[in-house]
Amino acid sequence: MTTASKSILIQGAEVLAMTRPDGERPVRADVLLQDGKIAAIGTGLAVPASCEVIAGHGKLLMPGLVNAHTHSSETFFKGRYEQMPLETWLLYAYTYISGAPIPDRLLYLRTLLLAMQSLKNGVTTLCDDFFDPMAHSTERLGIVFQAYRDAGIRVNVSSAVLDTPVLDSTPFGHEIFPEHLRNQLTFGAPTTVADYTAYCQEAFRQFHGQADGRLRFAITPSAPQRCTTGMLQACHALAVEHGVPLHTHLLETKVQAVAGQMFYGKTLLAHMHDIGVLDRHTTLAHAIWITDDDIARMGEAGCSVVHNPLSNLKLGSGLAPIRKLLDAGVAIGLGTDGLSSNDSARVFDLVRFATLMHNTGGTPPAQWLSAIETLRMATIDGARTAMLDGVTGSLEVGKAADLVMLDLDNDNFRPRNDIVRQLAYCENGSSIELVVVAGHVVCRNGQLATVRENDVWGELNQLLPAYLEEHGRWEIANRVFEPCFSEVIRRCKATDIGLQR
Numbered sequence: 432m433t434t435a436s437k438s439i440l441i442q443g444a445e446v447l448a449m450t451r452p453d454g455e456r457p458v459r460a461d462v463l464l465q466d467g468k469i470a471a472i473g474t475g476l477a478v479p480a481s482c483e484v485i486a487g488h489g490k491l492l493m494p495g496l497v498n499a500h501t502h503s504s505e506t507f508f509k510g511r512y513e514q515m516p517l518e519t520w521l522l523y524a525y526t527y528i529s530g531a532p533i534p535d536r537l538l539y540l541r542t543l544l545l546a547m548q549s550l551k552n553g554v555t556t557l558c559d560d561f562f563d564p565m566a567h568s569t570e571r572l573g574i575v576f577q578a579y580r581d582a583g584i585r586v587n588v589s590s591a592v593l594d595t596p597v598l599d600s601t602p603f604g605h606e607i608f609p610e611h612l613r614n615q616l617t618f619g620a621p622t623t624v625a626d627y628t629a630y631c632q633e634a635f636r637q638f639h640g641q642a643d644g645r646l647r648f649a650i651t652p653s654a655p656q657r658c659t660t661g662m663l664q665a666c667h668a669l670a671v672e673h674g675v676p677l678h679t680h681l682l683e684t685k686v687q688a689v690a691g692q693m694f695y696g697k698t699l700l701a702h703m704h705d706i707g708v709l710d711r712h713t714t715l716a717h718a719i720w721i722t723d724d725d726i727a728r729m730g731e732a733g734c735s736v737v738h739n740p741l742s743n744l745k746l747g748s749g750l751a752p753i754r755k756l757l758d759a760g761v762a763i764g765l766g767t768d769g770l771s772s773n774d775s776a777r778v779f780d781l782v783r784f785a786t787l788m789h790n791t792g793g794t795p796p797a798q799w800l801s802a803i804e805t806l807r808m809a810t811i812d813g814a815r816t817a818m819l820d821g822v823t824g825s826l827e828v829g830k831a832a833d834l835v836m837l838d839l840d841n842d843n844f845r846p847r848n849d850i851v852r853q854l855a856y857c858e859n860g861s862s863i864e865l866v867v868v869a870g871h872v873v874c875r876n877g878q879l880a881t882v883r884e885n886d887v888w889g890e891l892n893q894l895l896p897a898y899l900e901e902h903g904r905w906e907i908a909n910r911v912f913e914p915c916f917s918e919v920i921r922r923c924k925a926t927d928i929g930l931q932r
């Protein structure tokens with residue numbers, strides 16, 4: 432996928448460029464892709480020599496979708512869990528009591544599978560907060576990058592770090608957990624700031640900017656309460672130095688909101704602000720249990736948020752105040768989160784749910800999200816949260832040729848009333864005919880061009896059953912923690928923090 436892409440001219444398609452304000456309605460045009468970029472958009476474009484011409488009549492061209500927050504680590508756990516809030520679900524998806532890390536070959540295939548299922552659904556950019564319990568090995572990270580290189584998708588890959596003991600970031604933890612469980616509640620020896628910094632610098636050196644800039648490395652302290660101030664500040668310095676996001680989970684659950692008050696005497700957002708790690712590099716996944724003061728600070732800082740509507744619904748985390756964040760000028764992207772708290776890599780699902788799920792609780796209709804607002808989140812504003820808005824997320828001359836072509840004769844658009852609204856309310860990925868990343872066709876009529884899907888599944892069918900069986904045994908071992916975490920949740924629920932979500 433580093434070979435030069437051939438030229439492609441798509442003629443006479445409806446083009447939804449997602450540039451503001453003129454590109455938010457489809458306009459009929461030709462689009463020329465050359466050297467991995469959008470070379471021209473216009474009518475009656477001349478056909479260059481040795482160029483593939485694609486008939487665009489009756490088709491919609493739009494920017495490739497951005498999945499702004501996910502974890503490839505969960506890709507094998509689709510459909511595995513239900514009826515669990517975050518703190519108990521974590522025990523099973525990210526087991527404390529555990530065996531050896533996933534073998535290298537399965538690590539590769541797991542990453543590849545997320546890329547495959549993303550590309551088939553029109554996702555051309557992924558932000559993968561890869562979790563590899565305390566390994567922080569550039570060899571393992573290299574396997575993840577290799578899978579994304581082979582699949583042909585655009586990525587920000589990061590490797591989550593945490594250096595605060597679990598009990599120290601868990602409200603009431605020291606009171607609730609009995610002595611014999613405390614020393615098992617760990618992912619191993621914590622990473623030091625110096626080790627994580629050295630690892631990240633090496634990752635930047637080896638992987639950042641590979642494949643003509645399609646592969647990038649980013650920085651992910653797991654969450655403010657899971658990291659020391661020193662780690663958060665070191666992460667921020669790395670993000671600023673390399674011009675990449677500092678991507679972290681923020682205030683996903685009430686337990687985390689209580690943790691802020693209990694351990695810092697303020698909200699976790701205020702803590703991030705006060706230690707100087709909140710600015711335009713900062714991307715906050717979830718941002719549900721935030722106060723009006725937090726929202727004002729986020730707007731002033733120019734940070735961005737990734738909204739994960741389906742993961743938040745599945746884990747019962749609450750409803751993020753998205754309208755207030757938009758009003759404060761915060762850029763919002765959409766994320767699936769990992770596939771064990773969402774169960775699909777489809778960003779079109781997120782568009783539909785995000786457009787609908789805020790119409791609750793007596794909110795005035797004028798404040799409900801509109802189709803174009805959530806489509807921005809899935810494209811150009813999602814790219815902003817990844818600090819890639821100068822590269823992808825809209826169809827503009829000079830930007831990367833990352834796009835999706837959909838069939839407007841599909842049932843999702845029949846009868847055709849309003850393409851933008853039907854994209855948000857009707858599209859489920861089944862209209863997708865062509866997916867292009869950096870000028871390369873990566874998927875055509877549901878068939879991946881970069882990966883032999885049957886071969887991947889042939890291998891996975893051999894390797895996965897034993898792996899999942901073993902994971903099942905670790906799940907059983909980790910049940911021992913569940914009553915304690917349920918008690919943590921119960922006590923936090925009963926704690927008044929002056930906020931309800």
Ligand SMILES: [Zn+2]
Nearest residue numbers: 680716768769
């Ligand atoms: Zn997450």
